[in-house]
Amino acid sequence: MNGKKKGKTEAGGKKTFARLAGYIRNYKGLYAGLGAATLVKIAVSLGIAWFLSLVTDAAVYGSPYGWPTILAIGGSILLLDVIVHYIDQVLRTKASASIRKDLREDTLHHVLRLPAGYTDKRHSGEFLSRMTSDNQAVGEAMGTMLLGLISNPLLALAAFAYLLTISWPMALLCFAMGPVMIAIGAVTGKAMRRSAAGQQEAIGEATVYLQDVFGAPSVVKAYGMERRTFDSFVKRSRAILGWELRSGRIQGGSAASSAFAGNLMFVGAIVAGAYLVQVGSITVGSMLAFIQLMNYLVMPFTTLPGMWASMQQGLGAADRIFEVIDAPAEAEQLRENGEKAPLLNELRIENLSFSYASEGENAEESKGLRELSLEAKAGETVALVGESGGGKTTLFKLLLGLYPPNEGRLLLNGESAENMDLHRRRSYFAWVPQEAHLFSGTIRDNIADGRPGAGEDEIEWAARMAEAYEFIREFPEGFDTKIGERGARLSGGQRQRIAIARALLRDAPVLLLDEATSALDNESERKVQKALDQLKQGRTTFVIAHRLSTIQGADRIIVMEQGCAAESGTHDELMALGGRYCALYRAQLREEQSEPAAAVV
Structure with a gap:
């Protein structure tokens, strides 16, 4: 079982990196510049080792070059080192920032095209976490870490080649450390990726929680939730700490193992070099060059495990981002709402059914609508009333195409809405929700x-x-x-x-009003209701109403219960029927009449 999981992790890592390589290909020129800068940096590093040998041998044995020439050579190497390091850092930052920019834009571009069924099940903080902390980790991996994983082995190979010209037995002995370091990186890299994934998940959960807290500070204070809020965050914060400490232990073990192997090899090489100088096999200058080259050989292999661990962390963050980008979208492209809305002669709903049931749930118990049928002509007002959970708001979501129906269809001017482009379909509607x-x-x-x-x-x-x-x-x-x-x-x-x-x-020709005045005071409601009366003129209007007195003039009133149209008719027809609507209206009327008396008392 563990073997299968590891194999899946490795395959997933290769696939993730292959996708990130697609972003890198967008900046081939930039990465080519980084490659050139890397080669120049390696050449400068070898030049410094050669210069140390030149200066030392000149001091000990003499040199055909004059000291002004030697100093000029040294100054040129140092100046070139400064210039190439500056260019390298600027290009690395640009590469990392460019990848982050593209990932941010691609993520938001896809999130904006995701269906409501996907986004409604996830907290907005999850998307925010992927576009911030995860995005930062990926950018760092595709900039500093990726270039380090390429340049460090190249530097080690170049140093090894130079070492061969000084003492090939010692060079082979030093290079033997490479496989040891690679093995350390391979072992710790897998563990680091798993730890990094857990850490990013914990950070995401904390971000989600903080977004809720910062979005409603007054509620926290009004209900005395400060201590409980803090304690809940402490648990999430401690979870992040736990993952960070686990990552620290893995990185610490990797760094300690690498440092021990590197230092052991370095000390052994120095002792061997001193012996070769004593027996006259190499010069003192060659020994200093050898020591410097040992740094270039040991340092890359020592830092590789840590870099590999950071790369794995970046790949884990990329997995979380691609999880969102891979979710099925409801539209191919984003489109701006700038077109004139089409005219509407008739809106007809035929046997519309919908369930919020997800996998493993009973569809019958989570019905939103059940075989609802109705029609509305241009300029008519249709009011939806009933208890909460009756399916009123669900109907609006289906009209807007936020959810697909399980059965039935919506016809606009006789054309099935399911066959329409979503942008064109939604251009028929203007929506005023309960909370603007x-x-x-x-x-x-x-x-x-x-x-x-x-x-x-x-x-x-x-x-x-x-x-x-x-x-x-x-x-x-x-x-x-x-x-x-x-x-x-x-x-x-x-x-x-x-x-x-x-x-x-x-x-738009169709207006959807979802209890647009229910949360307002009397004066605000009066002004808003006046504005709504202006808005309704010449438009087909669907209005969800809590106060039944505001919809007495509707062309049709539909009483919704458990996703079904329990009653339908005008105000007078429903009152004469003496059914559910009549009971609701009379109960609300008694309540309104009792309010002035209660105020006097």
């Missing part, structure tokens, strides 16, 4: 999201129609006012009116 979600930026930006490219006059018109123009002008910066995270600088009613303005600017 605004984005960081200005008021203008958020209204313009309804139709990118809209002119200033169109944006102001939408704001006026949404009863938002007056409060916007009260801000010193007007439409350029920054609203903060999720519109934190605005009241609930103001946010909702901005969302309505956004829907107005979209100018």
